[in-house]
Amino acid sequence: MIKVTVWNEYAHEKESEKVASIYPRGIHNAIADFLRCDDIEVRTATLDDPECGLTEDVLNDTDVLIWWGHIRHGDVPDNVVNRVRKSVLKGMGLIVLHSGHHSKIFRALMGTSCNLSWREDGDLERIWTINPAHPIAKGIGRYFELDGVETYAEPFGIPEPDEVVFMGWYEGGELFRSGCTFHRENGRIFYFQPGHETFPIFYNENVQTIIRNAVRWAAPVLRIPELDCPNVQRVHNVNK
Amino acid sequence: MIKVTVWNEYAHEKESEKVASIYPRGIHNAIADFLRCDDIEVRTATLDDPECGLTEDVLNDTDVLIWWGHIRHGDVPDNVVNRVRKSVLKGMGLIVLHSGHHSKIFRALMGTSCNLSWREDGDLERIWTINPAHPIAKGIGRYFELDGVETYAEPFGIPEPDEVVFMGWYEGGELFRSGCTFHRENGRIFYFQPGHETFPIFYNENVQTIIRNAVRWAAPVLRIPELDCPNVQRVHNVNK
Amino acid sequence: MIKVTVWNEYAHEKESEKVASIYPRGIHNAIADFLRCDDIEVRTATLDDPECGLTEDVLNDTDVLIWWGHIRHGDVPDNVVNRVRKSVLKGMGLIVLHSGHHSKIFRALMGTSCNLSWREDGDLERIWTINPAHPIAKGIGRYFELDGVETYAEPFGIPEPDEVVFMGWYEGGELFRSGCTFHRENGRIFYFQPGHETFPIFYNENVQTIIRNAVRWAAPVLRIPELDCPNVQRVHNVNK
Amino acid sequence: MIKVTVWNEYAHEKESEKVASIYPRGIHNAIADFLRCDDIEVRTATLDDPECGLTEDVLNDTDVLIWWGHIRHGDVPDNVVNRVRKSVLKGMGLIVLHSGHHSKIFRALMGTSCNLSWREDGDLERIWTINPAHPIAKGIGRYFELDGVETYAEPFGIPEPDEVVFMGWYEGGELFRSGCTFHRENGRIFYFQPGHETFPIFYNENVQTIIRNAVRWAAPVLRIPELDCPNVQRVHNVNK
Numbered sequence: 010m011i012k013v014t015v016w017n018e019y020a021h022e023k024e025s026e027k028v029a030s031i032y033p034r035g036i037h038n039a040i041a042d043f044l045r046c047d048d049i050e051v052r053t054a055t056l057d058d059p060e061c062g063l064t065e066d067v068l069n070d071t072d073v074l075i076w077w078g079h080i081r082h083g084d085v086p087d088n089v090v091n092r093v094r095k096s097v098l099k100g101m102g103l104i105v106l107h108s109g110h111h112s113k114i115f116r117a118l119m120g121t122s123c124n125l126s127w128r129e130d131g132d133l134e135r136i137w138t139i140n141p142a143h144p145i146a147k148g149i150g151r152y153f154e155l156d157g158v159e160t161y162a163e164p165f166g167i168p169e170p171d172e173v174v175f176m177g178w179y180e181g182g183e184l185f186r187s188g189c190t191f192h193r194e195n196g197r198i199f200y201f202q203p204g205h206e207t208f209p210i211f212y213n214e215n216v217q218t219i220i221r222n223a224v225r226w227a228a229p230v231l232r233i234p235e236l237d238c239p240n241v242q243r244v245h246n247v248n249k
Numbered sequence: 250m251i252k253v254t255v256w257n258e259y260a261h262e263k264e265s266e267k268v269a270s271i272y273p274r275g276i277h278n279a280i281a282d283f284l285r286c287d288d289i290e291v292r293t294a295t296l297d298d299p300e301c302g303l304t305e306d307v308l309n310d311t312d313v314l315i316w317w318g319h320i321r322h323g324d325v326p327d328n329v330v331n332r333v334r335k336s337v338l339k340g341m342g343l344i345v346l347h348s349g350h351h352s353k354i355f356r357a358l359m360g361t362s363c364n365l366s367w368r369e370d371g372d373l374e375r376i377w378t379i380n381p382a383h384p385i386a387k388g389i390g391r392y393f394e395l396d397g398v399e400t401y402a403e404p405f406g407i408p409e410p411d412e413v414v415f416m417g418w419y420e421g422g423e424l425f426r427s428g429c430t431f432h433r434e435n436g437r438i439f440y441f442q443p444g445h446e447t448f449p450i451f452y453n454e455n456v457q458t459i460i461r462n463a464v465r466w467a468a469p470v471l472r473i474p475e476l477d478c479p480n481v482q483r484v485h486n487v488n489k
Numbered sequence: 490m491i492k493v494t495v496w497n498e499y500a501h502e503k504e505s506e507k508v509a510s511i512y513p514r515g516i517h518n519a520i521a522d523f524l525r526c527d528d529i530e531v532r533t534a535t536l537d538d539p540e541c542g543l544t545e546d547v548l549n550d551t552d553v554l555i556w557w558g559h560i561r562h563g564d565v566p567d568n569v570v571n572r573v574r575k576s577v578l579k580g581m582g583l584i585v586l587h588s589g590h591h592s593k594i595f596r597a598l599m600g601t602s603c604n605l606s607w608r609e610d611g612d613l614e615r616i617w618t619i620n621p622a623h624p625i626a627k628g629i630g631r632y633f634e635l636d637g638v639e640t641y642a643e644p645f646g647i648p649e650p651d652e653v654v655f656m657g658w659y660e661g662g663e664l665f666r667s668g669c670t671f672h673r674e675n676g677r678i679f680y681f682q683p684g685h686e687t688f689p690i691f692y693n694e695n696v697q698t699i700i701r702n703a704v705r706w707a708a709p710v711l712r713i714p715e716l717d718c719p720n721v722q723r724v725h726n727v728n729k
Numbered sequence: 730m731i732k733v734t735v736w737n738e739y740a741h742e743k744e745s746e747k748v749a750s751i752y753p754r755g756i757h758n759a760i761a762d763f764l765r766c767d768d769i770e771v772r773t774a775t776l777d778d779p780e781c782g783l784t785e786d787v788l789n790d791t792d793v794l795i796w797w798g799h800i801r802h803g804d805v806p807d808n809v810v811n812r813v814r815k816s817v818l819k820g821m822g823l824i825v826l827h828s829g830h831h832s833k834i835f836r837a838l839m840g841t842s843c844n845l846s847w848r849e850d851g852d853l854e855r856i857w858t859i860n861p862a863h864p865i866a867k868g869i870g871r872y873f874e875l876d877g878v879e880t881y882a883e884p885f886g887i888p889e890p891d892e893v894v895f896m897g898w899y900e901g902g903e904l905f906r907s908g909c910t911f912h913r914e915n916g917r918i919f920y921f922q923p924g925h926e927t928f929p930i931f932y933n934e935n936v937q938t939i940i941r942n943a944v945r946w947a948a949p950v951l952r953i954p955e956l957d958c959p960n961v962q963r964v965h966n967v968n969k
Contacts, residue, residue, distance in 0.1 A: 098362055098406070100622050111478070120360040121434050122338055124478040132483075135724070135902055137883050142580050142675030144710045151884075152724070160483075163857050164871075166338070166434050166476045168408065169892065171651070176883065176896070178904045182484035182855055184896055194361050194406050195622030230624045236406045238351070238364040243372075243400075244422035244615070244632070340862055375662055375964070377643050382820050382915030384950045391644075392964070403617050403656065404631075411891070412649065416656070418664045422615055424656055435862030470864045484855070484872070578842055578886070591958070600840040601914050602818055604958040612963075640963075646818070646914050646956045648888065662964035674841050674886050716886045718831070718844040723852075723880075724902035 011049045011228045014071040015040045016063065018078040018085075019055040021206040028206045036077050036204075036211065043217045049224060056081055061089045068092060072228045073102035075220070076109045079206065083113075090114050097196035099235050102227025104220065107204030110165075115200070118193050119167050125185070126162040134158040134203070135178040136187055136215075143174045145188065145199065145222045153215040159205040161185045167200075175219075177202055188219070190226075194236060197227040251289045251468045254311040255280045256303065258318040258325075259295040261446040268446045276317050276444075276451065283457045289464060296321055301329045308332060312468045313342035315460070316349045319446065323353075330354050337436035339475050342467025344460065347444030350405075355440070358433050359407050365425070366402040374398040374443070375418040376427055376455075383414045385428065385439065385462045393455040399445040401425045407440075415459075417442055428459065430466075434476060437467040491529045491708045494551040495520045496543065498558040498565075499535040501686040508686045516557050516684075516691065523697045529704060536561055541569045548572060552708045553582035555700070556589045559686065563593075570594050577676035579715050582707025584700065587639075587684030595680070598673050599647050605665070606642040614638040614683070615658040616667055616695075623654045625668065625679065625702045633695040639685040641665045647680075655699075657682055668699065670706075674716060677707040731769045731948045734791040735760045736783065738798040738805075739775040741926040748926045756797050756924075756931065763937045769944060776801055781809045788812060792948045793822035795940070796829045799926065803833075810834050817916035819955050822947025824940065827879075827924030835920070838913050839887050845905070846882040854878040854923065855898040856907055856935075863894045865908065865919065865942045873935040879925040881905045887920075895939075897922055908939065910946075914956060917947040 017037035021028040032039050037053040044051050054062025056078075068074070074093065078085070090113040097103050097118060105115045110123045134155045138146050162183035168191070175188030187202035201219060203210045210216055257277035261268040272279050277293040284291050294302025296318075308314070314333065318325070330353045337343050337358060345355045350363045374395045378386050402423035408431070415428030427442035441459060443450045450456055497517035501508040512519050517533040524531050534542025536558075548554075554573065558565070570593045577583050577598060585595045590603045614635045618626050642663035648671070655668030667682035681699060683690045690696055737757035741748040752759050757773040764771050774782025776798075788794075794813065798805070810833045817823050817838060825835045830843045854875045858866050882903035888911070895908030907922035921939060923930045930936055 094360075118360040120334075120358040122476055122478075124476040126479050126481040128481055128483060130483055137904055139883050139885075139906075141713055141884055142709065142711060147711055162481065163859050163896065164476060164861055165859075168431075168433060169411070171409070172889065173893075176904055178898060178902060182898060184857055184898045184904045186859075191408075193408060229622065231622065231627055233621055236362055236364045236404060238362075239366050241366040241368055241402065243368060243370055377664055379643050379645075379666075381644055381953055382949065382951060387951055403619050404621055405619075409652065413653075416643065416664055418658060418662060422658060424617055424658045424664045426619075469862065471862060471867055473861055574840075598840040600814075600838040602956050602958075604956040606959050606961040608961055608963060610963055642961065644956060648911075648913060649891070651889070671888075673888060716842055716844045716884060718842075719846050721846040721848055721882065723848060723850060 068096040079108035098194040100195040100229035100232040122166040124166040131157040199223040308336040319348035338434040340435040340469035340472040362406040364406040371397040439463040548576040559588035578674040580675040580709035580712040602646040604646040611637040613660045679703040788816040799828035818914040820915040820949035820952040842886040844886040851877040919943040
């Protein structure tokens with residue numbers, strides 16, 4: 010059983026009728042709803058929960074953390090960010106969605122600005138599968154379309170990904186590395202571009218398949234102790 | 250002309266007679282001395298200088314920053330670290346030496362713990378050239394030896410390097426990825442393992458060649474404006 | 490159930506009493522014996538079988554192919570090599586052991602010489618786990634030792650691996666990237682250095698664990714049709 | 730002075746009036762003409778020259794080889810391909826243009842099919858700079874346009890590139906990794922997608938800048954002897 014925690018800042022849904030009409034119980038519950046299945050169990054957590062809902066106990070009991078944030082990135086306390094970062098380095102999987110590219114946790118793990126260019130014109134996006142045998146692409150065809158998205162454009166200020174699984178083509182002329190994998194120490198990370206709050210992206214079947222695949226891919230093979238920096242004994246004693 | 254700033258926390262040399270006898274004018278000056286040549290000009294900066302000697306003006310006038318620190322990593326203010334990080338992302342080269350693996354700036358750019366295992370037994374280290382055609386390996390043979398070093402052992406908590414140029418073999422049984430390159434946005438980064446304060450490593454001719462090569466490799470082809478995150482206009486107006 | 494085919498040129502065992510005494514039924518059967526388990530079924534194939542035992546039918550029924558060869562690399566017909574290569578590109582996993590670094594199939598997939606330096610002094614090798622959370626390292630400690638091996642030394646003429654999982658330290662002074670992963674189109678490839686015919690390496694428990702882990706890691710998530718090079722229709726018909 | 734050899738199969742220009750009207754002296758001479766400058770000297774070679782114009786002497790005197798081929802890939806003899814491959818592994822740079830993705834030399838160095846999808850509709854292509862500080866992108870803006878190209882579409886059957894410098898967006902809905910770097914042993918390789926024989930691509934100023942940049946980037950820092958596979962002496966004699 011893979012244990013997933015879906016984290017959402019849960020701000021737009023409370024402030025905007027439009028967003029609330031698309032995601033009445035919050036983006037986190039929309040994601041949780043489609044993820045729950047025989048091998049995946051899901052809990053949710055939001056910014057306004059105590060400790061952002063991300064206590065040491067919750068993280069130790071989480072195989073994969075999914076992150077959605079946008080307008081309140083700055084309100085996530087640094088100690089929570091650091092706690093999440095340590096969990097990733099020990100092996101917890103992390104899936105960062107859409108505007109989460111600017112979250113403190115993603116920037117801390119990437120080490121770069123994670124900047125990009127954007128516009129909100131509701132363009133058609135055609136998502137191409139670049140790496141068709143990647144576990145995250147299982148069940149996805151040569152490409153699929155999202156009819157109305159926020160456009161993200163290159164250059165995207167990230168380190169070279171381990172693998173670029175998907176790339177997005179926008180009718181307005183841009184392209185973007187839409188689905189990228191990274192690993193940082195023992196944790197696997199997947200960034201996925203679609204998912205704006207004003208478009209019902211998380212009801213799209215292909216998007217759901219990809220996130221479900223990513224959960225299974227990012228779940229740790231084993232959780233290992235945090236790497237520390239010990240003074241060690243010589244291992245080879247033949248000479249001395 | 251490549252403009253280099255050599256930064257040193259400059260603490261051991263003031264506190265330890267042994268270190269002072271090896272580096273009487275500080276590690277920074279030992280490095281500056283061998284670097285100065287027809288195409289490289291060098292200034293130095295230390296922790297106790299105002300703003301650590303790393304003002305906006307100094308960084309804007311620096312092509313490659315060399316970093317040596319060990320026992321006072323925590324005393325480098327976060328705003329200085331952030332300023333250096335932005336310079337690297339815009340294109341300034343960065344060379345991190347030895348115990349600098351734990352500096353705030355290297356950890357911030359890597360996103361990982363940068364932990365490792367270590368011991369100070371004065372082992373012989375044999376440094377192997379893994380990538381003999383890399384510009385940083387120019388003039389270095391199949392391997393060379395350092396007769397007395399601090400041992401660093403794997404696993405080393407870094408993201409997968411772009412290139413592993415050198416690896417170190419220690420007589421006591423360990424090995425380490427001793428010379429690694431990374432790029433983060435527009436800046437090139439080289440980490441080099443040798444260089445402990447109690448061993449006269451920076452007088453070794455091969456070490457000097459490698460650091461000089463690394464300066465030429467890390468110097469920016471072009472300095473470009475910081476990547477920002479703009480709302481942009483649609484580039485393609487055929488359809489709408 | 491993962492279907493493995495273990496391929497061995499099966500020459501040394503017939504020609505040398507020493508090798509025959511270590512591997513009386515051939516290296517392929519020694520490997521097959523420890524691999525067979527609840528989720529892995531194994532067949533073997535050798536150079537002298539018709540079509541080297543690697544017909545289209547066998548390859549289509551193989552999830553992971555293990556390759557051991559040394560003195561008869563040149564006798565593997567090019568059409569067999571090409572057939573294996575196509576299977577890998579479609580998704581079949583490939584594990585190349587020891588002297589297989591010079592096999593036609595490994596060189597064809599790497600595109601490089603796959604050269605290295607070597608000596609047969611029966612050195613102690615200490616194999617370090619560089620990437621402790623990698624599925625192939627599951628159950629392996631910080632390092633383990635092989636008491637008597639053929640030494641392989643860098644530089645190793647391969648493309649930059651996706652991941653370096655293990656590195657080998659030899660008491661005689663060399664080091665080597667002992668366990669490397671690659672992917673080529675849809676196939677996963679693992680190269681593992683230990684395994685000389687005159688040392689009983691394949692009876693070592695850690696080596697067995699690593700090869701069993703590698704089988705599970707290299708088994709395809711999905712087998713997909715060979716990528717071809719079609720003339721396709723325009724996908725976007727808004728404009729024209 | 731960088732010594733460039735521009736190789737062209739030189740077939741379309743002889744067979745098609747349309748192509749001849751665009752490139753009256755052949756694609757090779759169009760490329761040679763814009764490359765020649767203070768630090769670059771150029772010779773040309775074609776398929777019908779003795780030994781394809783690529784003798785050992787020519788290759789030893791070439792820093793960077795540029796390759797254009799399309800309908801006569803199969804007519805390049807294997808021994809010539811192998812000779813070029815060895816030169817690349819020793820450090821000669823290689824720039825492969827457009828339909829050269831299917832050349833024997835590119836496929837031999839990649840180890841994969843190098844397949845892709847294509848159509849010849851004269852689409853507008855917008856080439857985005859993904860890696861703006863890369864030496865090959867010097868002088869190129871955020872994007873530039875080619876008004877009428879052959880479309881190449883993903884997936885592109887190549888190993889993960891070292892760096893994706895450019896990506897192409899096509900008005901008909903496709904995208905492609907248009908500018909990719911690789912290194913194979915000591916040689917640097919750049920693949921660049923634009924360049925179809927029926928479009929006057931090589932007169933485009935941005936394309937010319939990119940190819941000129943790529944020549945300077947691919948020129949070897951040093952030419953080193955071919956890596957061989959020697960039996961070597963133990964380097965460390967303390968123990969035995």
